[in-house]
Amino acid sequence: MSKPRRKTPSLPPGDTLYHIKHRKPVPHEFVLDAISALLPHTRPMFGCLAIYVRDKIVLILRDKHENTEDNGVWLATTEQHHESLRRELPNMRSIHVLGKAVTGWQVIPTGAADFEEAALRACDLVLAGDPRIGKVPGARRASGSGPGRRRNP
Numbered sequence: 001m002s003k004p005r006r007k008t009p010s011l012p013p014g015d016t017l018y019h020i021k022h023r024k025p026v027p028h029e030f031v032l033d034a035i036s037a038l039l040p041h042t043r044p045m046f047g048c049l050a051i052y053v054r055d056k057i058v059l060i061l062r063d064k065h066e067n068t069e070d071n072g073v074w075l076a077t078t079e080q081h082h083e084s085l086r087r088e089l090p091n092m093r094s095i096h097v098l099g100k101a102v103t104g105w106q107v108i109p110t111g112a113a114d115f116e117e118a119a120l121r122a123c124d125l126v127l128a129g130d131p132r133i134g135k136v137p138g139a140r141r142a143s144g145s146g147p148g149r150r151r152n153p
Helices: 029-034 077-088 115-128
Strands: 040-044 048-053 057-060 074-075 106-111
Touching: 029 057, 057 115, 074 115, 077 106, 106 115
Parallel strands: none
Antiparallel strands: 040 048, 048 057, 057 074, 074 106
């Protein structure tokens, strides 16, 4: 004798089995538009949006609710280029949330009076292939494979 089938409850109209996560809007999208000729690609990074051109990370776009003084356009650069870049981007500064007085990465903060103008100037530098902006990220390691670690046989 066969067992009676269970009735599966039906969902009310409009309810779904899956929660669809909506993407956050791209912060400072005009930056991506300005460098679109380079065919940049993006990746989420630390709740921000990292922008890559070929093998280099060049910029990060940040618009978060905490530590808002560091919202803006982050430039991938090194300390040796700060002085020369600051001549072109006077409101550029180190990023406070990184915890050091001077950071390799720099930010054009959204609070700067010339934020959009300065961000577009940074985009012009990226478009021109300025060697002061952009870093080739280090190779990724598999988790748990740090130096000095051995696998158990």
